[in-house]
Amino acid sequence: MQFGPYTLTERLAVGGMAEVFRAVQRGDQGFERVVAIKRILPDLADDEAFINMFVDEAKISVQLSHPNIAQVFDLGCIDGAYYIAMEFVEGRDLRSIQRRYGDGRALPVDITCHIALKILEALDHAHRAEAPGLGHLGIIHRDVSPHNLLLSFDGEVKVIDFGLARAAGRAVRTRAGVVKGKTPYLSAEQARGQEIDHRSDLFSMGTCMYEWLSGTRLFLRKTETDTILAVRRAEVAPLAGKVAAVPKALSQVVHRALEANPDHRYQSAREMHDALEAFVFRSGNVVTQAQIADWLADLFPAETQSHNAALQHDEWSDFEDTQVTEMTFWDTEELSRPVIPGLEGDR
Numbered sequence: 001m002q003f004g005p006y007t008l009t010e011r012l013a014v015g016g017m018a019e020v021f022r023a024v025q026r027g028d029q030g031f032e033r034v035v036a037i038k039r040i041l042p043d044l045a046d047d048e049a050f051i052n053m054f055v056d057e058a059k060i061s062v063q064l065s066h067p068n069i070a071q072v073f074d075l076g077c078i079d080g081a082y083y084i085a086m087e088f089v090e091g092r093d094l095r096s097i098q099r100r101y102g103d104g105r106a107l108p109v110d111i112t113c114h115i116a117l118k119i120l121e122a123l124d125h126a127h128r129a130e131a132p133g134l135g136h137l138g139i140i141h142r143d144v145s146p147h148n149l150l151l152s153f154d155g156e157v158k159v160i161d162f163g164l165a166r167a168a169g170r171a172v173r174t175r176a177g178v179v180k181g182k183t184p185y186l187s188a189e190q191a192r193g194q195e196i197d198h199r200s201d202l203f204s205m206g207t208c209m210y211e212w213l214s215g216t217r218l219f220l221r222k223t224e225t226d227t228i229l230a231v232r233r234a235e236v237a238p239l240a241g242k243v244a245a246v247p248k249a250l251s252q253v254v255h256r257a258l259e260a261n262p263d264h265r266y267q268s269a270r271e272m273h274d275a276l277e278a279f280v281f282r283s284g285n286v287v288t289q290a291q292i293a294d295w296l297a298d299l300f301p302a303e304t305q306s307h308n309a310a311l312q313h314d315e316w317s318d319f320e321d322t323q324v325t326e327m328t329f330w331d332t333e334e335l336s337r338p339v340i341p342g343l344e345g346d347r
Contacts, residue, residue: 003021003023003037003078005026006025008021017044018038020039023088040081040082045082055075058072058084060137060139066125066126067156068122068125068158069162070160073086089156089160090152091150092296092300098212100299106214106246108295109213109245109250113250113287115212116205118157119157120205120270124268124273126162127139127201141204142196142200144204151296153297155289157292184219184220184231186204186228188232188234188260191232198269199268201269202265202266203258205257210236210254214239214246216242233260234258234259247279253276256275
């Protein structure tokens with residue numbers, strides 16, 4: 001299906017705010033790349049406050065460039081449908097990985113630490129991001145949860161949907177009860193309805209790490225209300241005592257991130273990263289990207305095999321193209337600057 005300059009080849013997911021497609025973007029002289037298109041659902045397109053919030057957040061997200069953040073290439077509106085075009089990550093999100101590995105089964109300590117370090121590097125970059133003429137951007141992810149944390153079949157760690165949770169929150173108020181599933185990963189201050197800063201993301205990171213290391217859900221309860229109350233209280237059973245394989249030093253890193261009072265947490269993603277990295281080096285729990293890829297291949301053998309076969313085909317095709325056309329690049333400045341049809345004057 002054609003959608004402006006994009007050919008939508010597969011619908012990957014649909015949620016309360018948007019639907020996501022695998023798509024192909026084509027350029028001159030046969031150049032093409034696979035992207036992910038996140039398209040806002042039609043019944044939200046008429047909510048002016050939501051659309052403004054979505055566009056504002058996306059304009060900020062497009063400023064981020066980091067190897068552990070899925071890059072936003074473009075945003076716009078085609079036939080009344082607002083969309084974001086972003087880097088397509090061939091892999092699985094952490095919730096899918098946990099399910100395949102086995103609910104109730106803890107992820108390996110070294111794998112968990114590697115993933116967490118890369119996510120913290122992404123958060124540190126976003127929290128400190130500045131832009132010419134704008135200064136400090138004040139980016140907060142607001143939704144650090146397994147659904148937004150991806151592992152590629154090449155072993156890369158990617159964080160998606162920076163800043164879009166605020167727009168999703170507007171969607172919740174507009175369409176009560178539709179956007180669900182993320183409340184167990186709120187920070188204590190989010191659950192209390194208080195103002196938040198970048199330290200909110202660290203609490204959510206602590207929740208993810210606790211669950212990966214224990215194989216249990218930390219704050220999830222039978223009802224949404226009980227889940228929110230559990231997050232507000234932030235009562236956490238000692239991780240080291242719960243899981244014998246988790247060293248006390250690692251447990252301390254996780255528990256500090258889960259402090260109910262932000263002033264008692266790590267004060268930056270960099271500080272948490274450095275504390276975790278120190279544990280990793282002291283304990284020898286070091287893994288490489290290649291080892292992450294091998295581990296994921298064991299979990300998803302058919303999917304990984306298909307991915308590798310596609311890569312080999314693409315590499316040969318690209319080689320043939322370079323012999324004919326030498327080298328063709330997209331205009332990187334064009335890709336890095338969001339274009340909103342009808343809003344060009346904002347640039």
